[in-house]
Amino acid sequence: MPDFLKDLYKVVIARLKFVSITLESKDDPTKIYESMNSTGQPLLVADLIRNFVMMHLSPKTQDAFF
Numbered sequence: 200m201p202d203f204l205k206d207l208y209k210v211v212i213a214r215l216k217f218v219s220i221t222l223e224s225k226d227d228p229t230k231i232y233e234s235m236n237s238t239g240q241p242l243l244v245a246d247l248i249r250n251f252v253m254m255h256l257s258p259k260t261q262d263a264f265f
Contacts, residue, residue: 215251 222228253261 214255
């Protein structure tokens with residue numbers, strides 16, 4: 200396996216967090232998703248990567264980055 204894939208694997212295992220949300224039958228998954236994604240737009244891969252990087256920056260650095 201190439202070294203860059205090993206490094207990527209290590210970062211994903213060390214930093215990436217998965218969330219499981221259990222809904223009840225009365226819950227509306229669309230409303231829950233929209234509340235998590237306030238724009239209501241589908242998230243692009245670039246959005247997910249940006250959010251992943253930004254969450255590891257200080258708030259001041261995040262503001263400057265934006």
